[in-house]
Amino acid sequence: MALLQIAEPGMSTEPHKHRLAVGIDLGTTNSLVASVRNGIAVCLPDESGRTMLPSVVRYHVDGSTETGLGALKAQATDPRNTIVSAKRFMGRGLKDVAHVEAMPYDFEDGPGMVRLRTVQGVKSPVEVSAEILRVLRVRAEASLGGRLVGVVITVPAYFDDAQRQATKDAARLAGLDVLRLLNEPTAAAVAYGLDNAAEGVYAVYDLGGGTFDLSILKLSRGVFEVLSTNGDAALGGDDFDHRLFCSILERADIDPPSLEDARRLQMKAREVKELLTSCEEAPIHLRLGSGELVDVVVTRNEFADMTRHLVQKTLTPVRKALRDAGLTPEEIKGVVMVGGATRMPQIQRAVAAFFGQEPLTNLDPDKVVALGAAMQANVLAGNRAEQDDWLLLDVIPLSLGLETMGGLVEKVVPRNSTLPIARAQEFTTFKDGQTAMAFHVVQGERELVADCRSLARFELRGIPPMVAGAARIRVTFQVDADGLLSVSAREMSSGVEASVLVKPSYGLSDDEIAEMLKSGVEHAGDDMVLRALREQQVEAERVIEAAEQALAKDGHLLDADERAGIDAAVARLRELRAGSDHRAIKSGIDAFARATDEFAARRMDNSIRSALAGHKVDELEL
Amino acid sequence: MSVTLSESAARHVSNFIAKRGKGFGIRLGVKTSGCSGMAYKLEFVDDTHDEDLVFDSHGVKVVVDPKSLVYLEGTELDFVKEGLNEGFKFNNPNVKDQCGCGESFNV
Numbered sequence: 041m042a043l044l045q046i047a048e049p050g051m052s053t054e055p056h057k058h059r060l061a062v063g064i065d066l067g068t069t070n071s072l073v074a075s076v077r078n079g080i081a082v083c084l085p086d087e088s089g090r091t092m093l094p095s096v097v098r099y100h101v102d103g104s105t106e107t108g109l110g111a112l113k114a115q116a117t118d119p120r121n122t123i124v125s126a127k128r129f130m131g132r133g134l135k136d137v138a139h140v141e142a143m144p145y146d147f148e149d150g151p152g153m154v155r156l157r158t159v160q161g162v163k164s165p166v167e168v169s170a171e172i173l174r175v176l177r178v179r180a181e182a183s184l185g186g187r188l189v190g191v192v193i194t195v196p197a198y199f200d201d202a203q204r205q206a207t208k209d210a211a212r213l214a215g216l217d218v219l220r221l222l223n224e225p226t227a228a229a230v231a232y233g234l235d236n237a238a239e240g241v242y243a244v245y246d247l248g249g250g251t252f253d254l255s256i257l258k259l260s261r262g263v264f265e266v267l268s269t270n271g272d273a274a275l276g277g278d279d280f281d282h283r284l285f286c287s288i289l290e291r292a293d294i295d296p297p298s299l300e301d302a303r304r305l306q307m308k309a310r311e312v313k314e315l316l317t318s319c320e321e322a323p324i325h326l327r328l329g330s331g332e333l334v335d336v337v338v339t340r341n342e343f344a345d346m347t348r349h350l351v352q353k354t355l356t357p358v359r360k361a362l363r364d365a366g367l368t369p370e371e372i373k374g375v376v377m378v379g380g381a382t383r384m385p386q387i388q389r390a391v392a393a394f395f396g397q398e399p400l401t402n403l404d405p406d407k408v409v410a411l412g413a414a415m416q417a418n419v420l421a422g423n424r425a426e427q428d429d430w431l432l433l434d435v436i437p438l439s440l441g442l443e444t445m446g447g448l449v450e451k452v453v454p455r456n457s458t459l460p461i462a463r464a465q466e467f468t469t470f471k472d473g474q475t476a477m478a479f480h481v482v483q484g485e486r487e488l489v490a491d492c493r494s495l496a497r498f499e500l501r502g503i504p505p506m507v508a509g510a511a512r513i514r515v516t517f518q519v520d521a522d523g524l525l526s527v528s529a530r531e532m533s534s535g536v537e538a539s540v541l542v543k544p545s546y547g548l549s550d551d552e553i554a555e556m557l558k559s560g561v562e563h564a565g566d567d568m569v570l571r572a573l574r575e576q577q578v579e580a581e582r583v584i585e586a587a588e589q590a591l592a593k594d595g596h597l598l599d600a601d602e603r604a605g606i607d608a609a610v611a612r613l614r615e616l617r618a619g620s621d622h623r624a625i626k627s628g629i630d631a632f633a634r635a636t637d638e639f640a641a642r643r644m645d646n647s648i649r650s651a652l653a654g655h656k657v658d659e660l661e662l
Numbered sequence: 663m664s665v666t667l668s669e670s671a672a673r674h675v676s677n678f679i680a681k682r683g684k685g686f687g688i689r690l691g692v693k694t695s696g697c698s699g700m701a702y703k704l705e706f707v708d709d710t711h712d713e714d715l716v717f718d719s720h721g722v723k724v725v726v727d728p729k730s731l732v733y734l735e736g737t738e739l740d741f742v743k744e745g746l747n748e749g750f751k752f753n754n755p756n757v758k759d760q761c762g763c764g765e766s767f768n769v
């Protein structure tokens with residue numbers, strides 16, 4: 041039975057039509073799901089009351105999977121099958137991943153994205169992420185008491201097209217409809233901006249487990265505009281753990297540890313790091329598998345000293361982002377802290393010193409991204425009244441362009457352009473009688489194609505033969521609100537056209553996704569039945585709604601008998617929809633379509649007739 | 663004639679209104695629609711209408727329009743937890759049969 045939530049005035053939904061939407065912070069280290077309930081964004085906890093789900097998936101020999109804390113605990117004992125930080129591999133080839141040699145995985149450099157060999161076979165990072173998303177979806181559906189209409193998932197501002205697409209693929213595998221991908225810092229600003237109604241230019245400093253992002257945002261009258269973004273995709277709290285780990289090894293003066301001991305020490309290092317946020321010193325007392333004893337004490341000051349270079353390293357992207365936005369630190373009105381690692385006192389001190397002010401920490405830095413995503417999801421799902429609708433503007437993190445003669449890049453959409461955006465540029469042929477032209481779409485700031493990331497290639501054919509330089513080929517780049525790109529080319533005199541929806545070279549092919557979906561089915565038969573039922577229920581709802589709208593508009597086209605027939609069909613389908621047999625609902629929908637066929641045909645005739653009423657007959661003879 | 667909140671419902675409502683930052687109280691209502699006739703409505707109240715009736719329950723203003731009151735007379739709104747899910751539930755003595763969904767009913 042559904043429990044009710046309080047809606048905004050006038051925004052109550054019809055029964056069974058709650059537009060349940062959530063925001064998900066799919067983090068490198070931890071993931072969270074949040075939703076707006078009773079007017080307030082809250083993170084949804086699991087059965088034990090924990091909101092944070094460690095982003096760890098363990099594949100067991102028996103074919104089962106374990107996600108979250110349980111999997112995290114197995115990290116030391118079963119490192120090869122326990123995938124942590126899969127987000128680092130999303131949309132990435134082996135050569136793009138830093139420190140592979142230090143990772144315990146059995147990598148396979150697939151065509152495009154790197155994959156991991158586990159006891160359950162080869163897994164792509166997309167599948168690992170999908171598993172995390174699936175657990176959060178199940179949690180959310182249990183908490184909200186119904187099916188989700190959609191989700192906003194956050195991604196680091198620096199994620200390129202391939203990584204964004206990989207995230208969307210993971211959502212699809214997890215059975216989620218993505219309303220929108222949102223940059224993490226933007227989500228944090230949403231959470232702060234709305235709660236505090238702040239105006240001015242803000243910096244969002246996000247130091248998570250594995251990534252660092254800095255964004256400069258302008259907030260005014262509810263409009264969020266990202267002025268610039270910068271960051272380091274390979275810098276986070278993990279690096280602080282690693283530094284501490286190395287220091288412990290040096291001090292304890294022990295032999296290079298076994299894989300398992302190394303894991304245990306690394307986990308210990310993380311604990312100690314977190315402890316030093318609230319304590320002046322932390323003791324480490326650990327008996328290794330080798331029999332050696334690690335017995336050292338680390339103080340807060342020592343830890344701050346040994347990680348000074350890491351703290352400083354975060355300031356370089358801060359300077360760059362400010363420069364891109366044409367601002368000085370003094371012009372920043374406030375600094376929003378995001379990510380668990382910003383709890384470290386040395387970080388807060390460094391940020392305060394750089395900006396000359398204390399950073400904002402009144403929202404929980406672990407939750408703030410998920411909360412902002414939930415607020416955005418709530419708006420996109422249509423749960424807020426018109427008058428307090430707000431707009432969200434994002435920017436693209438990297439420039440987009442085309443390869444031109446000599447391997448050079450012609451930038452079409454400069455970085456930091458506001459999304460969504462469409463930009464067109466004209467090109468021409470360079471040979472007499474040239475009838476085809478190849479386009480190579482690239483992403484990046486460098487001048488040479490070789491230094492940029494290749495996104496897609498396509499060809500425009502059927503250009504009428506002309507002398508070189510006479511054809512006018514207009515290439516349009518379009519980037520949607522998720523930061524995903526489509527490119528089209530059109531020869532202006534003949535109108536021939538070609539286009540690509542950019543399938544990033546590191547993305548998964550549709551076949552691969554279909555294959556993954558299929559193997560998902562094998563593991564989750566019940567899930568599929570439930571899903572099928574929900575899909576049919578939603579479809580039935582849609583069909584009924586459409587019929588009702590049609591009746592309201594064109595009901596006069598029916599006589600009383602016909603009208604009664606359709607009303608009865610609506611009632612019948614309603615009844616089926618409330619049941620739990622998805623096949624029955626499906627055949628009900630088909631029957632309903634047949635019952636309303638004639639009405640639909642009549643409406644069509646009618647609207648054609650009224651469309652033609654304004655034209656003279658000779659106009660119509662083409 | 664009255665509509666009330668359980669103590670737990672009242673506590674949650676005041677908490678939600680405080681966090682929302684504005685609101686006069688809570689509106690309980692019914693509207694026609696749904697799979698078995700009538701559906702409940704539960705909303706924050708920013709403005710009341712002339713014909714609205716306002717009750718006070720555990721310090722929370724409960725607003726009901728007169729038409730809805732016919733169907734809600736004697737109702738107590740409760741706040742319950744069922745597993746991970748939590749939310750409000752209408753305990754309505756006028757209800758003959760429910761849709762099973764808890765959101766719509768017949769009188």
Ligand SMILES: Nc1ncnc2c1ncn2[C@@H]1O[C@H](COP(=O)(O)OP(=O)(O)O)[C@@H](O)[C@H]1O
Nearest residue numbers: 067068069070248249250277314317379380381
């Ligand atoms: N109290 C704390 N002190 C220092 N670091 C912390 C604390 N709590 C969490 N962290 C660190 O925050 C990082 C995780 O941050 P989170 O925002 O969850 O990351 P991500 O966005 O990468 O998922 C980890 O490195 C974790 O050790």
Ligand SMILES: [Mg+2]
Nearest residue numbers: 067248379409
């Ligand atoms: Mg994060």
